[in-house]
Amino acid sequence: MDVILLVISVLLITVVLLQSGKAESAGNILMGGNAELFAQRKERGSELFLSRLTLILGLLFFVICLVLSLI
16 A cells, blocks of 8 residues: 555656646746736646646545555
């Protein structure tokens, strides 16, 4: 179970680092940039896949941590 948690952790870190578009927009708020961060834009293609994969890996990480703490 520990090995699975380690693999999911590494995958989660990698997937989060691949999502650079949102982080660049968030930096504009601190620097006084325009408000494009809150614009309604749909995720498509690889962005949508990375978002869903991040959600799934995050949930798996959370559930496995809970299971390991109860054992």
